[in-house]
Amino acid sequence: xxxxxxxxxxxxxxxxxxxxxxxxxxxxxxxxxxxxxxxxxxxxxxxxxxxxxxxxxxxxxxxxxxxxxxxxxxxxxxxxxxxxxxxxxxxxxxxxxxxxxxxxxxxxxxxxxxxxxxxxxxxxxxxxxxxxxxxxxxxxxxxxxxxxxxxxxxxxxxxxxxxxxxxxxxxxxxxxxxxxxxxxxxxxxxxxxxxxxxxxxxxxxxxxxxxxxxxxxxxxxxxxxxxxxxxxxxxxxxxxxxxxxxxxxxxxxxxxxxxxxxxxxxxxxxxxxxxxxxxxxxxxxxxxxxxxxxxxxxxxxxxxxxxxxxxxxxxxxxxxxxxxxx
Amino acid sequence: xxxxxxxxxxxxxxxxxxxxxxxxxxxxxxxxxxxxxxxxxxxxxxxxxxxxxxxxxxxxxxxxxxxxxxxxxxxxxxxxxxxxxxxxxxxxxxxxxxxxxxxxxxxxxxxxxxxxxxxxxxxxxxxxxxxxxxxxxxxxxxxxxxxxxxxxxxxxxxxxxxxxxxxxxxxxxxxxxxxxxxxxxxxxxxxxxxxxxxxxxxxxxxxxxxxxxxxxxxxxxxxxxxxxxxxxxxxxxxxxxxxxxxxxxxxxxxxxxxxxxxxxxxxxxxxxxxxxxxxxxxxxxxxxxxxxxxxxxxxxxxxxxxxxxxxxxxxxxxxxxxxx
Numbered sequence: 001x002x003x004x005x006x007x008x009x010x011x012x013x014x015x016x017x018x019x020x021x022x023x024x025x026x027x028x029x030x031x032x033x034x035x036x037x038x039x040x041x042x043x044x045x046x047x048x049x050x051x052x053x054x055x056x057x058x059x060x061x062x063x064x065x066x067x068x069x070x071x072x073x074x075x076x077x078x079x080x081x082x083x084x085x086x087x088x089x090x091x092x093x094x095x096x097x098x099x100x101x102x103x104x105x106x107x108x109x110x111x112x113x114x115x116x117x118x119x120x121x122x123x124x125x126x127x128x129x130x131x132x133x134x135x136x137x138x139x140x141x142x143x144x145x146x147x148x149x150x151x152x153x154x155x156x157x158x159x160x161x162x163x164x165x166x167x168x169x170x171x172x173x174x175x176x177x178x179x180x181x182x183x184x185x186x187x188x189x190x191x192x193x194x195x196x197x198x199x200x201x202x203x204x205x206x207x208x209x210x211x212x213x214x215x216x217x218x219x220x221x222x223x224x225x226x227x228x229x230x231x232x233x234x235x236x237x238x239x240x241x242x243x244x245x246x247x248x249x250x251x252x253x254x255x256x257x258x259x260x261x262x263x264x265x266x267x268x269x270x271x272x273x274x275x276x277x278x279x280x281x282x283x284x285x286x287x288x289x290x291x292x293x294x295x296x297x298x299x300x301x302x303x304x305x306x307x308x309x310x311x312x313x314x315x316x317x318x319x320x321x322x323x324x325x326x
Numbered sequence: 327x328x329x330x331x332x333x334x335x336x337x338x339x340x341x342x343x344x345x346x347x348x349x350x351x352x353x354x355x356x357x358x359x360x361x362x363x364x365x366x367x368x369x370x371x372x373x374x375x376x377x378x379x380x381x382x383x384x385x386x387x388x389x390x391x392x393x394x395x396x397x398x399x400x401x402x403x404x405x406x407x408x409x410x411x412x413x414x415x416x417x418x419x420x421x422x423x424x425x426x427x428x429x430x431x432x433x434x435x436x437x438x439x440x441x442x443x444x445x446x447x448x449x450x451x452x453x454x455x456x457x458x459x460x461x462x463x464x465x466x467x468x469x470x471x472x473x474x475x476x477x478x479x480x481x482x483x484x485x486x487x488x489x490x491x492x493x494x495x496x497x498x499x500x501x502x503x504x505x506x507x508x509x510x511x512x513x514x515x516x517x518x519x520x521x522x523x524x525x526x527x528x529x530x531x532x533x534x535x536x537x538x539x540x541x542x543x544x545x546x547x548x549x550x551x552x553x554x555x556x557x558x559x560x561x562x563x564x565x566x567x568x569x570x571x572x573x574x575x576x577x578x579x580x581x582x583x584x585x586x587x588x589x590x591x592x593x594x595x596x597x598x599x600x601x602x603x604x605x606x607x608x609x610x611x612x613x614x615x616x617x618x619x620x621x622x623x624x625x626x627x628x629x630x631x632x633x634x635x636x637x638x639x640x641x642x643x644x645x646x647x648x649x650x
Binding site for chain 2: 023025051052056057059061062063064065066067068069070071072073074075077092093096097101102103104105106107108109110112141142144165166
């Protein structure tokens with residue numbers, strides 16, 4: 001199969017959905033001529049015109065709110081917020097409007113829209129362009145939250161997100177945009193709530209999201225040399241979360257490590273750990289380990305930022321600690 | 327613009343309906359039958375009635391926390407509203423939204439909104455949507471004076487004007503953002519001047535004169551339908567009750583009785599009734615008949631709400647997501 005990047009896979013999903021359904025329109029900052037800050041919308045303005053690919057003013061509340069209004073009245077908008085950090089300036093539109101309307105109106109009206117954004121440190125962009133607070137949206141009922149880790153998942157999940165009847169926060173990872181992987185040329189959807197086993201193993205389960213999937217795969221290869229056989233579960237969507245696949249894996253391995261780039265406190269890893277504590281504690285033979293970002297803002301200085309980013313340097317010792325329990 | 331006699335009577339009927347509905351809520355709230363919050367529209371009826379009368383059924387509105395008047399004027403059914411206010415499963419939102427969240431997509435009510443300024447971007451989206459879908463639907467967005475200090479106001483007016491969207495921004499300047507007088511929340515007197523920054527017409531009208539409101543909104547709607555872009559209309563008005571029904575003595579902590587009495591003299595409903603009688607559009611008897619019919623409808627709505635059931639426990643978990 002041909003290989004394309006994560007950004008190209010997303011671009012392909014957008015293009016295919018726009019071709020198939022004229023209700024799909026894009027709004028965001030610099031998504032037109034510039035092609036999006038990470039080139040996810042490259043070429044789409046040229047192909048679909050400025051009525052369907054709209055470069056918005058720096059007015060996040062207006063264009064996310066407008067997406068809500070457009071979705072309520074029959075469109076399928078896909079809004080891009082350049083960095084998840086910037087979603088803070090339109091939180092009302094996301095949390096009070098987009099997420100709540102279907103419930104608050106007793107099922108009258110629906111908001112089939114996608115808000116694309118990204119997380120991740122590692123580009124020297126400091127504390128306001130590098131955050132990973134996707135857990136915040138997992139906390140809010142009414143939103144679906146997708147978290148693709150590969151080009152294949154990126155295309156299939158975005159296609160599903162656009163076709164879904166619910167509002168979706170589509171959380172990309174900025175360090176993954178250039179990663180390549182096999183992606184079918186035809187259109188396909190990946191259903192939400194179906195985890196993917198990215199590596200099968202019998203000794204230890206890592207539930208990993210986003211870039212931590214790739215980093216866990218590398219760590220697994222490293223510890224395989226010591227005879228440790230790691231299984232890696234990628235939930236792919238955080239809402240809904242495929243608890244069954246996680247619990248089954250833990251039942252098999254008896255050891256759980258949760259790896260997510262959000263802060264450790266009240267993060268995705270905390271939630272998954274709590275689920276296993278509630279529903280699968282008797283499968284565990286070792287305390288749960290979490291590999292996350294520390295509870296600090298993202299620092300600028302490269303050595304500090306490297307230290308901040310959760311990766312193999314944190315994963316490998318955590319794996320070894322878990323293997324001390326027999 | 328000449329408003330026909332029939333139209334004037336229709337406007338009056340909507341205003342009386344709003345007034346009597348809200349009067350009934352005062353009583354029901356005091357008796358504990360309407361739980362939670364009730365922000366009443368008494369005193370501002372001419373704005374909703376005048377504005378919505380300029381719209382078609384398939385046009386949209388976004389409303390506010392003080393939304394009963396807007397949705398009644400847009401054609402909402404009183405019994406579904408009343409049941410919603412009672413928290414009953416037969417209400418507009420199955421009892422899950424209450425007073426601040428009444429919505430009905432079928433008649434273009436994109437929701438009352440509990441967040442000041444929350445409706446403006448949504449109205450912009452409905453405007454974009456109409457443009458994309460190639461319809462000539464217009465959206466009216468209602469909001470208060472203090473919401474004009476919110477970022478969403480500025481972002482929305484800018485965006486709507488930039489794309490010449492069919493949106494009419496109707497500011498109900500009732501002088502107060504909860505307890506804070508306009509003089510303490512913005513350095514200007516006429517909010518309509520803010521339209522200049524966004525290159526759209528800005529109009530000030532007497533919000534207690536339904537004819538003025540209706541004429542201004544009709545003109546703005548015509549402009550919007552013709553693809554010429556949005557208009558900002560500021561309606562100067564006043565709420566008679568407190569911010570909500572729990573606000574002690576109709577807001578005595580921040581305004582004087584005298585001020586309230588002065589505004590009551592400008593009662594938009596009475597004013598129109600006097601005009602209708604003076605111009606011999608209707609007889610006193612006809613007005614009494616109208617009132618009796620509306621009261622009957624309201625009593626029917628109260629009975630419906632009373633007899634309806636509360637939602638079952640399972641309904642807590644329904645409609646969080648669209649299934650399937």
